[in-house]
Amino acid sequence: MKIATYNVNGVNGRLPVLLRWLKETAPDVACLQELKAPPEKFPEQAITDAGYEAIWHGQKSWTGVAILSKIGKPQELRRALPGDPDDVNSRYIEATVNGILIGCLYLPNGNPAPGPKFDYKLSWFKRLHAHAKDLLAQDIPVVLVGDYNVMPTELDVYKPESWVNDALFLPEVRDAFKKLVAQGWTDAIRTLHPGEKIYTFWDYFRQAYNRNAGLRIDHFLLSPHLEKRLKAAGVDKEVRGWEKSSDHAPVWIQLDK
């Protein structure tokens, strides 16, 4: 079973790229972030025609997450992180597919830091910690996947020294990620590729992709049940070089069964 994640940066503006990627790489499940579309503007027909059933949590202008599957419709469990009923951003959707609980998330960017946006990022992280702990306690196969907006270590940034004051790399944020993983999760990409320079995002500015000035901010966290089934993981880097690409590249894992 192959599960992928892709921050599309606009699901409608990205539709040709998204459909081509789905066709060429054929993930069983695809988690999308940054739909940038209200619910009624989700391109359901095109997704259906591509062979996928989908659930989505959209919102006007910003954010938005979706789970696509071609091995049975995702059975939705929730469409927000618990802990703050006033949080109106569509940044989380959760479903089971083929016996796996999939949490598709889009963690807040947090810039500028310090400030209210950074506080929001940290509080969102706190809620994620609490929910992740509950999921682990259920002792079931879980993947928490998506755009975490965190480079966990210096290896995950092309030029660490220029990001030290950024909300994606500040010590509090790296620490929050580290504590989350320490609950008992496995960072799939890093576990299979230790010491390797791997990026999932390249800025639109300054020829970042051509210079390979990238960041690793899209992550798969696996519960112990899934860690045992992890066979391969990687980044569809070439997609970032396609015409009208997102600034992120898709990331995927291959599981046994």
Add this chain to the structure above:
DNA sequence: ATGGCCGAGGTACTCGGA
């Protein structure tokens, strides 16, 4: 230190992104 590039909304320019 700054600005460079994008998508969306709405139809000029701002905002959010990372």
